[in-house]
Amino acid sequence: MKLVRFGPVGHERPGVLRDDVVVDVTDVVGDFDAAFLASGGLRTLARDIEDRDDLPRHPAASIPRWGAPVARPGKVVCIGLNYAVHAQESGMELPAEPVVFFKAPSTVIGPEDDVLIPVGGTKTDWEVELGVVIGGTGRYLASEQDAADIIAGYCVSHDVSERHFQLERGGQWVKGKSCETFNPLGPWLVTPDEVLEPQRLGLTLAVNGRTRQEGSTESMIFPVLEVVRYLSQFMVLEPGDLINTGTPPGVGMGMNPPQYLQEGDVVELSIEGLGAQRQRVRQATR
Template sequence: MRLLRVGAPGRETPALLDEDGRLRDLSGVTDDLDAAFLAADGLARLAAVPVDELPVRDATGVRVGAPLRPGKIVCIGLNYRDHAAETGAALPTEPVVFLKAPDTVVGPEDPVLIPRGSTRTDWEVELAVVIGRRARYLASTEEALACVAGYAVANDVSEREFQLERGGQWDKGKSCETFNPFGPWLVTADEVPDPQRLGLRLWVNGVLRQDGNTSDMVFPVAEIVRYVSQFMVLYPGDVINTGTPAGVALGQPDPKPYLTAGDVVELEIDGLGRQRQVVAQA
């Protein structure tokens, strides 16, 4: 299933994209796509509903919001071999874990705001993993994959000076407003048989900047979920951003092409949809 939320910010309603690309209204099935929906076996209930009996909604001019109201956002750093190489970092021996504020999440075509005082705002196309059941001290990668509800596209926007040169942890360069465009869809796990065979691409102003594959991950999805569950409990609706391939501005020669107002960022992951953001000044 391809699940999404549509409507004005803060007033989104749940929907489903059918096989013919038509928007089907889910408001008669659930109030929202969120932690409560996932925790109550919402995906299983939804799978039992005949799609052709759901009302068709006119999609003309409809804003697509984030497909889920997430709980916490856990991020994995330096998780692609080519990205670690381009930044001069050694490959981690354990996943690099940091948190991103949940209120950074915006829709896949909402503007990205450059923070005041920023000169190094960067892009990162990432596979986002959505947790569907509680994950606590998981013993195996098989258990970990059983906890995954689905996958989505995320842009882990980052301010590199705030992240790397202003002291403290990475969070202050990762949690600025609008710094996690998410969606357009939550694609359920049954539609993604192998999350380690997905191409990821990102363009800035039409120039291809990132062109990678999840097969290049240092730590695959199943191991990430298992590992994180040893340090924190993951709940339905939590999201894990699993890292980015090479091609970020930080890894380019000087002068590095960091984002400026008016830039257009487009990104996609095989089977998970496409995003487009126009960059603006906060």
């Protein structure tokens, strides 16, 4: 299934995308949030709506705004330097274990909402990533199969970064990752039955029509299921959590000379089978 949320900011409604039609499932699930995932509702959703002719339906092309496909996550856990060439372009050694950092959950916005250059920011950068949404509780998972069992689905995630804050303001990555609007998500949450091989997905990102990133999840140093298993050794993964699994090469910081986002730029990114995003860049004000 492809799960979506649509409508004005703060008033999104949950839906299921079928071909080019969105079935509004508000009356069935309430919202695609931690409570829904924890209840196991995702396992029965298709059956619950199968014969519901009374549910509102909307042409996808008529939807004015897509929200993030899950309501605000409890935590956003990120894996850094998970593609070898990206680590090299960043001037860093290949990690022996996954590099883990966090983003504020409030960074998560819709896939076509504006991205804001933060006040004081001078090096706002782009990163297309495969996002993984957790659908169950994960504690000390013993195997990659155990990890697979708690994944609710996959989505396009844009891990926007302010490199000046991240690398030049005391060494705390979270400062450069947690600015408002710094995690556009969606448009869809695609359930695992429709993503048979998460390690064979192509990723692309373009700025103002020029391709900057192009890669495949098969180039990950630490595969998706190993990332989920590994994280569960250090923290409890909970329904609704989002994991950003790293970015392929081609970020602005790695260019010669480096190039960063400016007001008015347009960023377009996509992952094979998971849909596409488009954001306009604006300057934040106090």
